[in-house]
Amino acid sequence: MSSLAAALAQRIGAAHVVTDAASCALATSDLFDWPDAAPAEIVIRPGSTADTATALRLLAEFGRSIVPRGAGMSYSAGVVPRAPAVVVDTTRLNDISIDAGNLTAVVGAGTTWQALAAALAPHGLRAAQASPVSGSVSTVGGTVAQNLPGGMDGILGLTVVLADGNAVCTGALALRGALPFWRHMGPDLTGLFLGDCGAFGVKTQVALRLAPDRPGAFGSFAFDSSAAMMAAMVEVAQASIVSRAFALDPLRSSNPGQAAAPRRREARREPAWTLHLTAEGATVPAAEAAVEVARGITTRHGAQEVPATIPKALRARPYSIRGLVGPEGERWVPVHGMLPLANARACLAAVEAQHAAMAAEMTAAGVSTSHIISSLGAYVTIEPMFYWRDALDALHLQHLSDSNRARFGNHPPNQAARDLVRRAREVLSGIMDQHGAVHAQLGRFYRLGSRMEPGAAQLLHSVKAMLDPRGRMNPGALEGVQS
Numbered sequence: 001m002s003s004l005a006a007a008l009a010q011r012i013g014a015a016h017v018v019t020d021a022a023s024c025a026l027a028t029s030d031l032f033d034w035p036d037a038a039p040a041e042i043v044i045r046p047g048s049t050a051d052t053a054t055a056l057r058l059l060a061e062f063g064r065s066i067v068p069r070g071a072g073m074s075y076s077a078g079v080v081p082r083a084p085a086v087v088v089d090t091t092r093l094n095d096i097s098i099d100a101g102n103l104t105a106v107v108g109a110g111t112t113w114q115a116l117a118a119a120l121a122p123h124g125l126r127a128a129q130a131s132p133v134s135g136s137v138s139t140v141g142g143t144v145a146q147n148l149p150g151g152m153d154g155i156l157g158l159t160v161v162l163a164d165g166n167a168v169c170t171g172a173l174a175l176r177g178a179l180p181f182w183r184h185m186g187p188d189l190t191g192l193f194l195g196d197c198g199a200f201g202v203k204t205q206v207a208l209r210l211a212p213d214r215p216g217a218f219g220s221f222a223f224d225s226s227a228a229m230m231a232a233m234v235e236v237a238q239a240s241i242v243s244r245a246f247a248l249d250p251l252r253s254s255n256p257g258q259a260a261a262p263r264r265r266e267a268r269r270e271p272a273w274t275l276h277l278t279a280e281g282a283t284v285p286a287a288e289a290a291v292e293v294a295r296g297i298t299t300r301h302g303a304q305e306v307p308a309t310i311p312k313a314l315r316a317r318p319y320s321i322r323g324l325v326g327p328e329g330e331r332w333v334p335v336h337g338m339l340p341l342a343n344a345r346a347c348l349a350a351v352e353a354q355h356a357a358m359a360a361e362m363t364a365a366g367v368s369t370s371h372i373i374s375s376l377g378a379y380v381t382i383e384p385m386f387y388w389r390d391a392l393d394a395l396h397l398q399h400l401s402d403s404n405r406a407r408f409g410n411h412p413p414n415q416a417a418r419d420l421v422r423r424a425r426e427v428l429s430g431i432m433d434q435h436g437a438v439h440a441q442l443g444r445f446y447r448l449g450s451r452m453e454p455g456a457a458q459l460l461h462s463v464k465a466m467l468d469p470r471g472r473m474n475p476g477a478l479e480g481v482q483s
Helices: 002-012 021-026 049-062 114-125 140-146 189-193 226-239 284-300 309-316 343-367 394-398 402-408 415-433 454-466
Strands: 042-044 066-069 085-087 097-100 104-108 125-127 155-161 167-171 202-212 217-221 246-250 274-279 305-306 331-334 337-339 365-379 378-389
Touching: 002 042, 021 394, 049 155, 049 202, 049 331, 066 202, 085 305, 104 114, 104 140, 104 402, 114 125, 114 202, 114 331, 125 226, 140 202, 155 189, 167 189, 167 309, 217 226, 217 246, 217 284, 217 309, 226 246, 226 274, 226 284, 226 343, 226 365, 226 378, 274 284, 274 309, 331 415, 337 343, 337 415, 343 365, 343 378, 343 402, 343 415, 365 415, 378 415
Parallel strands: 042 085, 066 085
Antiparallel strands: 097 104, 104 202, 125 202, 155 167, 155 202, 217 274, 217 305, 246 274, 246 365, 331 378, 337 378, 365 378
16 A cells, blocks of 8 residues: 555645545545445545546556545445545546536536536526535535436536546547537437446546526425325426425424424424425516416415425525534435336325334434425425434534534434434335336445346446446445445
């Protein structure tokens, strides 16, 4: 290791090669606990595509496994190797180049979504690509590698360094001497690297489609049952009249940007679910007209309109997180599935039935649950979430304020609750799969190969063998459940 570290330091700078135990452990962690996790051998932080290519050529000579990493804000072990590997931390790759006239941007893979939003704001633009609520720290490249329920339609092209150190460009970045404005010319090689969890290469640049930051209108509606809420959400999605819909159950925090924290029930009666809608239009009246149509749909399903404070707050501060913990420093981890519209209602009923079956066990272990149900298109994402008092990891602590780090940093370990949540997540993932769910952020948790048609699975293995014949890029990613 010392000779490899020295050689890497010579090529990309000693300040960007890290070998201390704490940093190596942090670099292979995410928001959940994985008992078979292995710490990094070395962490490197390249500052350019050329640096990355140089480092990966050297790592190929030494035969080392490689794990690409952004901010690590996942919960599916996508950056958590089972055997020691060299972690390529991409957070120094944070250049932003905006072509406002052509509605495109090319950014370094380590750029945070919040930094990109701030750079686009003076132009009156936003990324057309959906982004995660953790975007104050989550990176563009991490989202591209992990995928997310909003889909990847806003990605125009990539620069990727392969396992052998060769850098390749795809889509909008692939044509010599051309502006990067269009993804599809010939086979869609960009799509090959989307959602690969870094198993095919290290992303260093991402070309993005931009869009005007259009006026919005909002509506919030209360329902007495999950069935009524889901029926309304599905009908709204089928009508294609809103840009975003999400629903919360009564244990959900009043601010979805605050890490989905549970709250105590008040003495007054609360609705079973609230549905929150955002519509966009060329003008405010156009957006409001879309909400009016949605209002009619929700009314037919028995909704009562309530103040739309939550969707307004989320649009104003889309990346407002609190260290991804609950209000009292609880650990938090979700599990999700994206369902076809026709299956969403039955799947949610099955998820709720499973929660009821485990309720006594959850209560005894001090585990609370809540849900976010969301839709950005012709599908519904069901996302149960778990909270419990437990020791926080270094990844949590580094994103807390000093005062909250002092408040929450000394919780004792709670292995029993952790194990219960681990089991519950696997059960719920299986229930969603039975209803035809697909998943983003596959990592090493969600099943892929065993659910694929045999020819598709063989094609996936063939692509992996071609791009990474020695299997050194994020070994184990895309394989399925890691306990």
